Amino acid sequence: xxxxxxxxxxxxxxxxxxxxxxxxxxxxHTTIADALNTDAAISASTATLEQEExxxxxxRLDETDVLLWWGHARRTRRGLPTRSSSGSPRRVxxxxxxxxxxxxxxxxxxxxxxxxxxxxxxxxxGERERLWVVNPGHPIAKGLPRYFELENEEMYGEPFSVPEPxxxxxxxxxxxxxxxxxxxxxxxxxxxxxxxxPGHETYPTYHDKTVGVVLRNAVHWAFNAERHEELxxxxxxxxxxxxxKIVERxxxxxxxxx
Ligand code: ZN
Numbered sequence: 001x002x003x004x005x006x007x008x009x010x011x012x013x014x015x016x017x018x019x020x021x022x023x024x025x026x027x028x029h030t031t032i033a034d035a036l037n038t039d040a041a042i043s044a045s046t047a048t049l050e051q052e053e054x055x056x057x058x059x060r061l062d063e064t065d066v067l068l069w070w071g072h073a074r075r076t077r078r079g080l081p082t083r084s085s086s087g088s089p090r091r092v093x094x095x096x097x098x099x100x101x102x103x104x105x106x107x108x109x110x111x112x113x114x115x116x117x118x119x120x121x122x123x124x125x126g127e128r129e130r131l132w133v134v135n136p137g138h139p140i141a142k143g144l145p146r147y148f149e150l151e152n153e154e155m156y157g158e159p160f161s162v163p164e165p166x167x168x169x170x171x172x173x174x175x176x177x178x179x180x181x182x183x184x185x186x187x188x189x190x191x192x193x194x195x196x197x198p199g200h201e202t203y204p205t206y207h208d209k210t211v212g213v214v215l216r217n218a219v220h221w222a223f224n225a226e227r228h229e230e231l232x233x234x235x236x237x238x239x240x241x242x243x244x245k246i247v248e249r250x251x252x253x254x255x256x257x258x
Contacts, residue, residue: 035206065097091191169185
């Protein structure tokens with residue numbers, strides 16, 4: 001069965017900004033989903049902010065293997081809806097893959113999973129970004145050259161206040177001289193998380209063929225076929241169920257802990 005993938009897009013700038021609408025007439029989320037769907041092993045659909053429950057009701061998240069997240073304008077205020085279970089990192093902990101794109105670094109879901117501010121510094125000047133593959137053996141870098149370039153991008157500069165990653169796949173250099181760790185992996189619970197930096201909405205980044213390769217590789221890497229419900233529980237093992245025979249002793253908080 002193909003990897004059930006949902007591309008979540010804010011879909012605000014595509015409708016309110018003429019430049020963005022021209023670059024992504026059908027929305028960034030659609031362009032990203034189209035790039036993913038060129039791989040028969042991926043089945044990508046889209047969800048957007050203006051839909052009921054932001055397009056991500058629990059029933060849909062339950063049937064999602066990998067979620068891609070692009071947010072900007074309302075990133076800090078909304079992110080994933082937090083009032084419902086779909087807003088919690090629960091599905092990621094259970095094993096859903098999460099790919100956070102560009103300004104999604106400030107989304108609630110990413111910050112909650114990182115536990116840090118995820119701040120950086122930035123400049124919107126359409127400068128060249130050169131992404132170096134610093135981990136050529138990594139599955140997300142499969143089929144890529146030593147480096148690739150995006151002629152126009154927004155600059156993100158270090159320090160990027162995220163925890164030390166599991167792996168660093170890309171490091172970017174910008175024409176203005178800054179550098180940035182632009183491809184980072186994490187694991188939280190059973191969930192694989194990949195942060196990928198490029199994708200400012202006024203530039204055609206998601207039409208780029210190499211970016212498409214990265215995103216498809218990332219979906220395959222993030223996919224976990226198993227769902228780990230047991231990680232959501234904290235059960236008690238009573239004395240008489242201990243693997244080795246033991247005798248209860250010492251003080252105890254409650255007669256029936258639970
Ligand atoms: Zn941006």
